[in-house]
Amino acid sequence: MALNKLHGLTYLCSSLMKNTSGLHTSVAALQKWKVGKINHIAIATPDIEKTAALYRDVLGAKVSDKHPQPDHGVYTVFVELGDTKIELLNPLGDKSPIQNFLNKNKNGGMHHICLEVDNIKEAIEDLKAKNMRFLSDEPVIGAHGNLVIFLHPKDCNGTMVELEEV
Amino acid sequence: MALNKLHGLTYLCSSLMKNTSGLHTSVAALQKWKVGKINHIAIATPDIEKTAALYRDVLGAKVSDKHPQPDHGVYTVFVELGDTKIELLNPLGDKSPIQNFLNKNKNGGMHHICLEVDNIKEAIEDLKAKNMRFLSDEPVIGAHGNLVIFLHPKDCNGTMVELEEV
Structure with a gap:
């Protein structure tokens, strides 16, 4: 059960990091001037x-x-x-x-x-x-x-x- | 005589212009920085x-x-x-x-x-x-x-x- 929780937490962190990374890419891509x-x-x-x-x-x-x-x-x-x-x-x-x-x-x-x-x-x-x-x-x-x-x-x-x- | 004087003056002017032009070239060549x-x-x-x-x-x-x-x-x-x-x-x-x-x-x-x-x-x-x-x-x-x-x-x-x- 503790291992399951840890696994769940790792998955959650991993998803969050992926989403954050994706968000950064989207923001950079959205900036239409340099x-x-x-x-x-x-x-x-x-x-x-x-x-x-x-x-x-x-x-x-x-x-x-x-x-x-x-x-x-x-x-x-x-x-x-x-x-x-x-x-x-x-x-x-x-x-x-x-x-x-x-x-x-x-x-x-x-x-x-x-x-x-x-x-x-x-x-x-x-x-x-x-x-x-x-x-x-x-x-x-x-x-x-x-x-x-x-x-x-x-x-x-x-x-x-x-x-x-x- | 008047013609001779005019000729002399023309020659003097011509020499001065040549010297001035030479002086400008020398000054530009002497500037050792850019x-x-x-x-x-x-x-x-x-x-x-x-x-x-x-x-x-x-x-x-x-x-x-x-x-x-x-x-x-x-x-x-x-x-x-x-x-x-x-x-x-x-x-x-x-x-x-x-x-x-x-x-x-x-x-x-x-x-x-x-x-x-x-x-x-x-x-x-x-x-x-x-x-x-x-x-x-x-x-x-x-x-x-x-x-x-x-x-x-x-x-x-x-x-x-x-x-x-x-």
């Missing part, structure tokens, strides 16, 4: 020509021309560094989304990092289910022509994280 | 387990264990994102170099970016000649076992830039 590489690091600057010259003339990196992005309220300059970019940002217009940051950081500084995702719709749905908040309800077309959305910095330990579908 | 990719972005955090869980469990990235780096006064966790890493930093000991940053940024935030160079000694010599300042006189062995040195953030438009010889 995070990829760092697309860029954005640095806000009050003087984009001066900062572009630092990366081009002093550090010797490949630096793009300055591009106005009126839909995003910024000028951009891209610094190519291997597989990742630095995106220099300077305010364009009265309602630039980086003006407040530059008011607090007069010399400029690191503004956000952008992580690539393979499916932004699935990422948003999954992250909302994990109680993550976003700075907008829906993704928008970003400076590179791809869908982007910002996570709330309060949910990312003080760092502004942008997701970009690539 | 900047490479972004090695990592460092994020300082008051709660490294919580921030590691964000990147591992919420965003689904590959995240290392926590490593103490007593020589550098920090704990580190590495988040692998393509060809680049996020380096999470948390103070270790009383004289941690990131404590002052965390006192000013209670929730944590982006602390520095690290750019790879192929020859740190030549980079330092060249950058000093370009009036760039460093946070130490000499490079030291960093958390990855390579020589590193920090540029002064006041010379990098508000961003702390680390150079690492790779």
Whole structure:
């Protein structure tokens, strides 16, 4: 009888482990998006020509021309560094989304990092289910022509994280 | 006579242009170092387990264990994102170099970016000649076992830039 009980318990444990293992596989299979590489690091600057010259003339990196992005309220300059970019940002217009940051950081500084995702719709749905908040309800077309959305910095330990579908 | 003077002037201009062009070529050939990719972005955090869980469990990235780096006064966790890493930093000991940053940024935030160079000694010599300042006189062995040195953030438009010889 004691042996029967032990056998029953072993069977129960074995079944539970199988079910738990199966559950993990199902959850992993259900996640319909993946995070990829760092697309860029954005640095806000009050003087984009001066900062572009630092990366081009002093550090010797490949630096793009300055591009106005009126839909995003910024000028951009891209610094190519291997597989990742630095995106220099300077305010364009009265309602630039980086003006407040530059008011607090007069010399400029690191503004956000952008992580690539393979499916932004699935990422948003999954992250909302994990109680993550976003700075907008829906993704928008970003400076590179791809869908982007910002996570709330309060949910990312003080760092502004942008997701970009690539 | 007027024609002779014009000819002489043309010859002088031509010689000057040739010399200037030669000088540019020589300067480029003399630069004995190159900047490479972004090695990592460092994020300082008051709660490294919580921030590691964000990147591992919420965003689904590959995240290392926590490593103490007593020589550098920090704990580190590495988040692998393509060809680049996020380096999470948390103070270790009383004289941690990131404590002052965390006192000013209670929730944590982006602390520095690290750019790879192929020859740190030549980079330092060249950058000093370009009036760039460093946070130490000499490079030291960093958390990855390579020589590193920090540029002064006041010379990098508000961003702390680390150079690492790779």
